[in-house]
Amino acid sequence: MYILGDHVLAVGSNKEKCARIEQSFHDEFPNSIFRIFACDLSSQAAIQHLTTEITTYLSNKNLNKIDCLINHAGSVMDHLQMTVDGIEYQFALNHLATIQLTENLLSYTEDGLVLFTGSTSHYKAKIHWLNLEFKKGFYRIFGSYRQSKLANAMMAKYYNHLWEGTDRRAYVIDPGLVKTNVGTKNMKGLPKLVWNIVKRKGDDPTVPVATYLYVIDNRPEGFYFRNKKAINYNKVADDLQACEKLYQISKTKIKF
Numbered sequence: 001m002y003i004l005g006d007h008v009l010a011v012g013s014n015k016e017k018c019a020r021i022e023q024s025f026h027d028e029f030p031n032s033i034f035r036i037f038a039c040d041l042s043s044q045a046a047i048q049h050l051t052t053e054i055t056t057y058l059s060n061k062n063l064n065k066i067d068c069l070i071n072h073a074g075s076v077m078d079h080l081q082m083t084v085d086g087i088e089y090q091f092a093l094n095h096l097a098t099i100q101l102t103e104n105l106l107s108y109t110e111d112g113l114v115l116f117t118g119s120t121s122h123y124k125a126k127i128h129w130l131n132l133e134f135k136k137g138f139y140r141i142f143g144s145y146r147q148s149k150l151a152n153a154m155m156a157k158y159y160n161h162l163w164e165g166t167d168r169r170a171y172v173i174d175p176g177l178v179k180t181n182v183g184t185k186n187m188k189g190l191p192k193l194v195w196n197i198v199k200r201k202g203d204d205p206t207v208p209v210a211t212y213l214y215v216i217d218n219r220p221e222g223f224y225f226r227n228k229k230a231i232n233y234n235k236v237a238d239d240l241q242a243c244e245k246l247y248q249i250s251k252t253k254i255k256f
């Protein structure tokens with residue numbers, strides 16, 4: 001449960017926007033301890049820098065643990081775009097960044113939770129082993145997005161396997177359809193129009209927030225949660241050999 005006095009650290013992509021959000025949060029909740037770091041999570045060097053900022057913050061406050069790390073940042077790209085590391089953007093941001101940050105902060109989450117934000121789209125996904133970054137042939141916007149969300153579930157499953165016997169635990173939270181601009185920020189034309197129509201049917205962001213809080217407060221049995229209930233997920237995530245293969249390939253793409 002969140003207790004006033006807990007330190008809440010967040011990450012956003014834009015420095016000025018982060019400063020504005022931090023200020024407005026402090027204005028509204030003057031007794032809260034909220035810090036937002038600016039970091040482009042699609043850049044591996046930036047994630048290393050963020051890690052230093054977070055660990056320095058914790059050390060300055062004499063804190064040595066993180067109760068819950070939420071790997072939430074995600075994006076949909078309407079064309080093949082490379083990160084500064086030369087990696088396809090959705091693969092890098094939605095998937096690789098979660099591995100890098102989780103592992104950088106591992107010594108702080110010994111008995112904590114690591115949550116991954118999944119997506120209903122992962123049910124129809126597969127891992128494109130021979131074209132993981134969709135660099136070959138026609139760029140499939142949603143093929144790449146869906147794959148990254150399946151990868152989130154596979155990594156959460158694999159981490160639970162690696163962490164067996166410890167108090168650290170990973171979950172996937174599926175927000176369902178939520179009224180946000182995830183499908184318009186980096187999109188143009190028809191896909192943007194379609195998302196603008198589809199999202200009208202979406203929930204308010206407070207709906208998935210309730211599921212995050214439920215899982216954080218209760219550490220319930222189960223693995224993949226939507227609307228505060230453990231539900232079925234794509235069983236590819238139960239294939240530990242496939243999960244390990246994806247993990248190993250992904251690690252080779254992270255240079256730190």
Ligand SMILES: NC(=O)c1ccc[n+]([C@@H]2O[C@H](COP(=O)([O-])OP(=O)(O)OC[C@H]3O[C@@H](n4cnc5c(N)ncnc54)[C@H](OP(=O)(O)O)[C@@H]3O)[C@@H](O)[C@H]2O)c1
Pocket residue numbers: 011012013014017039040041042072073074075093117118119120174175176177178179180181182183185202
């Ligand atoms: N909306 C839905 O219906 C839905 C459904 C299933 C899953 N999801 C997942 O929910 C998560 C959040 O999406 P959302 O719908 O809330 O969309 P959103 O409003 O666009 O949020 C995306 C979040 O990711 C951050 N982000 C994006 N690119 C970043 C980068 N390069 N570096 C650092 N942070 C970055 C954004 O920070 P800034 O705002 O500072 O850029 C923002 O906090 C994603 O993982 C998405 O795949 C959403």
